[in-house]
Amino acid sequence: MSVRRARAAVSAIFFVHGAIFASWAARIPAVQDELRLPAGVLGLVLAGPGLGALVGSQAGGLLVRCLGSRTVSALAPVVLCLPLGLVPSARSAWSLMGVLLLLGAADGCTSVAMNAQAVSVQRWYGRAVINSMHAIRSIGAVAGGLAGVATTSLGMTLAVQLESMAVLLAVVSAVAARGLRPDGERARQTVRTRPSGRGTGERGPNGRLTMPLLALMTFLAALVEDAPASWSGVYLRQVGAGTAMAAAGYAAFSAGSVVTRLCDDRLVDRLGWVRLTRFGTLCCAAVLTVALLLGQPAVTLVALVVAGAGVSAVFPGVFTAAGALPDSARAMGHVGFAGNLGWLVVSPLIGGLSTVVGLPAALGLLAVAAATIAALAPVLGRGRDF
CATH class of the missing domain: 1.20.1250.20 (MFS general substrate transporter like domains)
Known part of the structure; x- marks a missing residue:
């Protein structure tokens, strides 16, 4: 498998990671209006992703240790798309909090896995490439935010916009997963020696x-x-x-x-x-x-x-x-x-x-x-x- 293909695949995962959270963040005002959440309640609900990410990052480390960064990097971004699509189905502050906890947990797990895969690909390259991947994550965040602005301007409903983004980004993740690289023998040997x-x-x-x-x-x-x-x-x-x-x-x-x-x-x-x-x-x-x-x-x-x-x-x-x-x-x-x-x-x-x-x-x-x-x-x- 081409190491360049692996780099492109990991970069796509970084892009998806940035785009998913930005897609949600861009529609926070719409969610607040739809659920009629007071500012204090919204502030509490918005702690959900951060709390979920604390658990997700630890779970990500354990899963990468057991399954390898390739497997977790392939599955976690697809799972991350699920709570994004579920946001419009929330009917109360508590149900939204639950969805956001899941979003944060999947976000934290994805972050650990994609960085582990990036380090593995970087090791095969023999030179630094991880910085550009983090830049692509930021570009994905900008793209997700702009998509939210554009769909709002076009009058697209919250449900259609977030569900469409969830499906699109899940497809991108699934395609990118085909190019991910296993934690190869050369990479493992480099660490052990x-x-x-x-x-x-x-x-x-x-x-x-x-x-x-x-x-x-x-x-x-x-x-x-x-x-x-x-x-x-x-x-x-x-x-x-x-x-x-x-x-x-x-x-x-x-x-x-x-x-x-x-x-x-x-x-x-x-x-x-x-x-x-x-x-x-x-x-x-x-x-x-x-x-x-x-x-x-x-x-x-x-x-x-x-x-x-x-x-x-x-x-x-x-x-x-x-x-x-x-x-x-x-x-x-x-x-x-x-x-x-x-x-x-x-x-x-x-x-x-x-x-x-x-x-x-x-x-x-x-x-x-x-x-x-x-x-x-x-x-x-x-x-x-x-």
């Missing part, structure tokens, strides 16, 4: 601490990556930005991340994971600090672009390092759990801090998180062993 404490992902200060340190990096990266979605627009309005500029905050961050991820594979081959991650996250910490101190809308927008670019290599690098550990499936499950935990707590964490110290100081936590990732970068190892 690395001595303890050596190679990618095991050059931390203590081999036994590598997995928790990787999980900590993922948790911190989730804070930095997810906070702009909820708080960039609020902060921009607070410092005097107009409605349009405030709405562009998360788009600026996402654009910096996506464009840079399309280039990061070449940068990894030249610099290695450690130097690229350290440099990027230090830049992220620096620009966020300057933007928060100056409080100027234009400076903040530029800082968000640079911050998105600076943190872009962290998730791919951590999954690559986790994939080099002896029990890689378990490590990836823990990494996925930490990322989902960060995603779940970041909004209430920033909100709670802002009530005590103000929003600018609360957002300073992101600069601290980025600087801490830079300090932890040596845990990623040399970054040239795939």
Whole structure:
């Protein structure tokens, strides 16, 4: 089987993963209107995907360990499409919560499996390719969001839109599954023959601490990556930005991340994971600090672009390092759990801090998180062993 075909297949799974969740997110207002959910109840219901993802990431690690990344990557995205199609059938907040818990669990499982398959394909390539796959996931999210906007503009009902997307993306997943690659003998041998404490992902200060340190990096990266979605627009309005500029905050961050991820594979081959991650996250910490101190809308927008670019290599690098550990499936499950935990707590964490110290100081936590990732970068190892 062609390794290029396998890369295209995994990339398609990444695209589906991004498109499914964005398809749901784009129709949240319509679901709220249809079920007549108060804001407080909606906030509780929207915690469902995050809670489900915590369970799903752990289950994903166990399933990959037992069945292999190819099998789980083939099945999990199809299962992920099911709750998307079931959203319109929810008739109450509780039934919607149940559907979203299932969506989150399938999302977390898919994330672990597709990253494990990506690391396997990357190992066969012998060079970095995982960053571009993460970029394609972001492109899938944009496509899913735009599809929601387009179908709403055309007057398509919620049920028709989400059920159609679920069927279409399930078909894409099923076709892509034919090109996925088994965790071949060469990949398994590469992991087994690395001595303890050596190679990618095991050059931390203590081999036994590598997995928790990787999980900590993922948790911190989730804070930095997810906070702009909820708080960039609020902060921009607070410092005097107009409605349009405030709405562009998360788009600026996402654009910096996506464009840079399309280039990061070449940068990894030249610099290695450690130097690229350290440099990027230090830049992220620096620009966020300057933007928060100056409080100027234009400076903040530029800082968000640079911050998105600076943190872009962290998730791919951590999954690559986790994939080099002896029990890689378990490590990836823990990494996925930490990322989902960060995603779940970041909004209430920033909100709670802002009530005590103000929003600018609360957002300073992101600069601290980025600087801490830079300090932890040596845990990623040399970054040239795939």
